[in-house]
Amino acid sequence: MNQKAKMEIAVGAFIVFGILALLMLALKVSNLTILSGDDGYELKAGFDNIGGLKARSPVMMAGVRVGQVSNVVLDLESFEAVVTLRIFSKYNNLPKDTSASIFTSGLLGEQYIGLEAGGEEQVLADGDVLAMTQSAVVLEQIIGQFLFSKAAGDD
Template sequence: MARRTMEVTVGVFMLLGVFALIFLALQVSGLTPGGNGSTYTVYARFNDAGGLTARGRVSMAGVTVGRIRSIELDRDSFQARVTMDIDGVIDNIPTDSSAVIRTSGLLGEQYIDISVGADDTSMADGDSFYSTQSALNLERLIGNFASGR
């Protein structure tokens, strides 16, 4: 009987360990079950989207305020069109704010940083950032330096 109790206890701990690993994997990947509340969609166009990825973070002043939903090529302007979902509680982003692609650390992930403007009107669902700054392409910079351009 003691052996059976020990096996059940070990089995319960194994299941708890598996559930903990699944939970951690979902938290790290940003694929949390359920929604994070209401969001609204804004757009930005960049000449070079660099290493941005879907589900990448969108931040203001170092605080995550949204996620990148998708990145696609605009076939008319040949620019990258980035679709972002901004948390609904952040409903006062000025319309003259700019979207800048930044990198965490020297070789870290790339994300969108919103530099806040001073306009009195706020962005709404479906609005676009008019001022953007593309990613700094380190390989292109080194290549231009090496070739003397």
């Protein structure tokens, strides 16, 4: 094998390994695999207070990830936070009266939406609004209430 062929092989291997590294980053490290090819369907839910919920926060049901938050906006008429949830299309039989709550994973962890299935026969479809929601627990409010009741009890 001559010098030129060796060089070309080395350059070819370099480019292939570089692209493989990029592919590994894309497929193994990023969320591309979670999202790719699955547009799912969208649900909306209004909350009085969403705490620290952001776009891309997970949506869980019974601890299993079933989708993610795709958008958060403030509704200027009701002054509620309207959260758009993108649910993976394989979870397409959630009952109509499914309720949504905002939970925190662990004591200091990130916030996520937990769905709880209801008992209705009809299922949710793209664009439906979740009627029953429970806002995020804001730690300051709880501490405030606790101190207030404590002070009231001391009298």
